[in-house]
Amino acid sequence: MQFQILIQQIVNGLSLGSVYALIAVGYSLVYSILLFSNFSHGGFLVIGGYICYYMLALENTQFWTSFINSESALARVFAKIWSPGLISNIWFASAVSLIGAGIAAVIVEKMAYKPIRERTPTTLYILIASMGMSIVIENLFVVTIGGRYKAIPPVIPMQTVELFAGATTSAFDLLSLATSVIFLAALQSFLVKTKWGLAIRAASCNLKVTGMMGVNVNRLIAIVFFVAGMLAAVGGIFLSARYTLYPQLGGNITTKAFVAAVIGGLGSLPGAVAGSVILGLAEMLTTGFVSSQFRDLIVFTLLIGTLIIRPGGLFGKSIVEKI
Amino acid sequence: MKKLVFLISLVSVVMTAALASAAEPIKLGYLAALTGEYAPYGIAEVNSAKMFFDKLNNAGGVLGHPVELISYDTKSRPEDAVNAVRRMIESDKVVAVLGSNTSSINLATGPLVNAAKVPQIGTATTNPAVTVDENGKVYPYSFRICFTDPYQGTIAAEFAYNDLGKKRAAILWNVGSDYAQGLREFFIAHYKKLGGEIVIDEGYRDSDVDFRAQLALVKQSGVDFLFLPGLGRDMGLIIKQAREMGLDNEQLKVVGGDGYGEFMIDIAGNALVGTYWITHVNYYDPNMQPIFKEYQEVYKEEAKEFGNVTLAYDLAKWVTDAIERAGTAEGPAIAKALEETKGLKLMHFTLTIDPTDHNPLNKPGIILTIGEDLKSAFFKEVAPK
Incomplete structure (x- = not known):
């Protein structure tokens, strides 16, 4: 009996942890370059979720029909690649959502952070700007789209899958786990195999020196934000399919992802993944064996404990100026 | 200088008197979550109450005055609700507060409305402590239109x-x-x-x-x-x-x-x-269909949160009836009329208030x-x- 609960909660913890990981890695990536915690990261996640939702809903709307029937140049280009069912295809919608969230992240950086980082080396100001940005994004959705819950149409399979020892999971969890692994692996190979990846790794050691070596720092930062925005959108699509979509979705879950990134060591990508899995497991096991009411108590004690014993987190590199 | 001050105060006195004579509106507050996670319920309520009062105003209002509904957002947070109610009472001078639909909110605003002698009526505030203290004594200015937990x-x-x-x-x-x-x-x-x-x-x-x-x-x-x-x-x-x-x-x-x-x-x-x-509400009750139909016509969307729509509509109706019976738009008189409500035919049930706990008597679930x-x-x- 106890063993079965243990297996079930470990399965649940891994699946929750894999979604935390997608978000935590985005945090850590930005942190590793600019040394500040980007609190508007949750906003990118929500942007990704909404783009996916509206793409899926778009095909049957008046707007779309009139657009395709119009004779504008854009419509003619679009009509060439368009086939019935394409827009409401989850893969296409996800791709648009990823790119859209990536672009949104770049725009946020250019508008809100770039002017600050060009004027002052103190990252505290960017941190505060990012807190403001997260509230701005959330409320933009509240006033334009409204606070109502949106459910992504059931395009992602949700059937129950029986595992060993009586534990169960859903096809959705397996898919989200697989997707997380694929994206994290792709990120890793981008960082290791490409020239820009090399530049990003160099910048995470020292941004200034990287700039002096002839790397276009602004473009590098734009790429980092684009990648972080894309990862957030992947998390956003899975989160909104599972927990429905609403403007506050980002805030609730990214606090957890942030804690995971800190436990793992801000700025370290393997650390972010490890921290997410540890957090997911800790949450599920606490509920399974202690009580759900102790969950946050234990999770945040874990955070403080980690910071006391290893201030830089499990995989952290340095402890100077971590905010 | 003194003359100028005198002149200004004279002008303002004359102007206030002039404004008052042109049927000054009776101000009612509506407290609801309009943003945030519970906004779907709150927006439906404010819309529904507004629909009722617009119709009432077109028909001549109550006691010869139009009703002005002032709504504030609680964001589902008691601290925001307390600020909103303070503002309603102190600067807007409302004579009654309608809503909210959440027990936690009305528990927080209870002391405020009772001190200011402005009745507050919750729509779905089902926790008994909203209207009575721990000794079972009723708060004179706290009411509800729903059953209790x-x-x-x-x-x-x-x-x-x-x-x-x-x-x-x-x-x-x-x-x-x-x-x-x-x-x-x-x-x-x-x-x-x-x-x-x-x-x-x-x-x-x-x-x-x-x-x-x-x-x-x-x-x-x-x-x-x-x-x-x-x-x-x-x-x-x-x-x-x-x-x-x-x-x-x-x-x-x-x-x-x-x-x-x-x-x-x-x-x-x-x-x-x-x-x-x-x-609280049977959606398929034929008595209720006119409200849902009207809501659809006015707001071009289905009355999805039909429970909240009905509760808010009936609450608006009840408060109007109380003001009429009180004969004056003042907090204490309205509270007394609310307390004395007997056999009032509303859309979803017939309301009689139990004066000992301010709950509707024998309300069906x-x-x-x-x-x-x-x-x-x-x-x-x-x-x-």
């Missing part, structure tokens, strides 16, 4: 134990909500009295979206009945996740309280089929169920014993 808990317990034949129960509840805590307590008390056993009793937090850890315990324990004293989003997600974990309607019957909202169908879809909900067509259907009406 002890009553709702009793209905739920009896329905589960007798009608569904479930002798063992699991409960998942929001530890941060006064409403959930109260309803849970009353359910447990009555369920145990009937002979039932609570096997799983697990909490969660306001911002939680993942309930699989708690549900794994439910599944493990083999209990086939779950009581949910929560609010729409939590309950929708809990049921959705339970079904995903393989707990289908046969393995886990679900009964929930009046936190039910139609938007849960958007959240959980098919997972809701076969669940039961105790609510409605049990809804969600059908295969993903629509809520009337299951049965439970008359109080």
Whole structure:
């Protein structure tokens, strides 16, 4: 009996942890370059979720029909690649959502952070700007789209899958786990195999020196934000399919992802993944064996404990100026 | 200088007098969550009340005055609600506060309205402590138009134990909500009295979206009945996740309280089929159809949160009636008229107020169920014993 609960909660913890990981890695990536915690990261996640939702809903709307029937140049280009069912295809919608969230992240950086980082080396100001940005994004959705819950149409399979020892999971969890692994692996190979990846790794050691070596720092930062925005959108699509979509979705879950990134060591990508899995497991096991009411108590004690014993987190590199 | 001051004050006195003579509006406040997670309920209420008062104003208003409805957003937070009510009373000078629909909010604003002698009437504030103190003494300016949690808990317990034949129960509840805590307590008390056993009793937090850890315990324990004293989003997600974990309607019957909202169908879809909900309003009651139709016409959208739409509409009707009977738009007189309400025919029931606790007397509870067509259907009406 106890063993079965243990297996079930470990399965649940891994699946929750894999979604935390997608978000935590985005945090850590930005942190590793600019040394500040980007609190508007949750906003990118929500942007990704909404783009996916509206793409899926778009095909049957008046707007779309009139657009395709119009004779504008854009419509003619679009009509060439368009086939019935394409827009409401989850893969296409996800791709648009990823790119859209990536672009949104770049725009946020250019508008809100770039002017600050060009004027002052103190990252505290960017941190505060990012807190403001997260509230701005959330409320933009509240006033334009409204606070109502949106459910992504059931395009992602949700059937129950029986595992060993009586534990169960859903096809959705397996898919989200697989997707997380694929994206994290792709990120890793981008960082290791490409020239820009090399530049990003160099910048995470020292941004200034990287700039002096002839790397276009602004473009590098734009790429980092684009990648972080894309990862957030992947998390956003899975989160909104599972927990429905609403403007506050980002805030609730990214606090957890942030804690995971800190436990793992801000700025370290393997650390972010490890921290997410540890957090997911800790949450599920606490509920399974202690009580759900102790969950946050234990999770945040874990955070403080980690910071006391290893201030830089499990995989952290340095402890100077971590905010 | 002195002359100038005198002149200005004279002008302002004359102007105020002139304004007052041109039928000054009676100001009513409406307190509701208009943004945030519980906005769907709140927006429906304000819309519905506004629809009633617009119609009333076109017909000449009440006591010869038009009614001005001033709504403020609580963001579902007691601290914001307290600020909003303070503003309504001190700067807007409202004579009554309508809403909110949340016990936690009205518990927070209670001391304020009672000190200012401005009656406040909750729509779905079911926690008994909203209108009476711990000694059972009624707060003179706190009212409600709904039934209370002890009553709702009793209905739920009896329905589960007798009608569904479930002798063992699991409960998942929001530890941060006064409403959930109260309803849970009353359910447990009555369920145990009937002979039932609570096997799983697990909490969660306001911002939680993942309930699989708690549900794994439910599944493990083999209990086939779950009581949910929560609010729409939590309950929708809990049921959705339970079904995903393989707990289908046969393995886990679900009964929930009046936190039910139609938007849960958007959240959980098919997972809701076969669940039961105790609510205030029977959507299919022919008496109510005109309100829903009017709402659709005015706002170009379906009256999805029909419970809130009806409660707010009837609340507006009740307050108007009280002002009329009081003969004056002043807090204490309105409170007295509210307290003396007897046999007032509203859209969804006939209201008589119990002056000892400011609860509607003998208000029936409605049990809804969600059908295969993903629509809520009337299951049965439970008359109080």
